[in-house]
Amino acid sequence: AHYVLVSTADTDDAGPFQFRSFRIVDGVVTEEDVEVVAAYA
Numbered sequence: 638a639h640y641v642l643v644s645t646a647d648t649d650d651a652g653p654f655q656f657r658s659f660r661i662v663d664g665v666v667t668e669e670d671v672e673v674v675a676a677y678a
Contacts, residue, residue: 638660638661639658639659639660639661640658640659640660640661641656641657641658641659641671642656642657642658642659643655643656644657656671656673657671658670658671
């Protein structure tokens with residue numbers, strides 16, 4: 638499974654929101670990098 642979390646909590650200087658992506662395979666959770674782009678071509 639693949640999950641994307643969006644946090645609107647302002648708890649640090651990372652900006653007004655944060656995206657975090659997680660993948661769960663065979664019960665193992667790994668965090669993946671997220672790249673925010675202006676447009677997808």
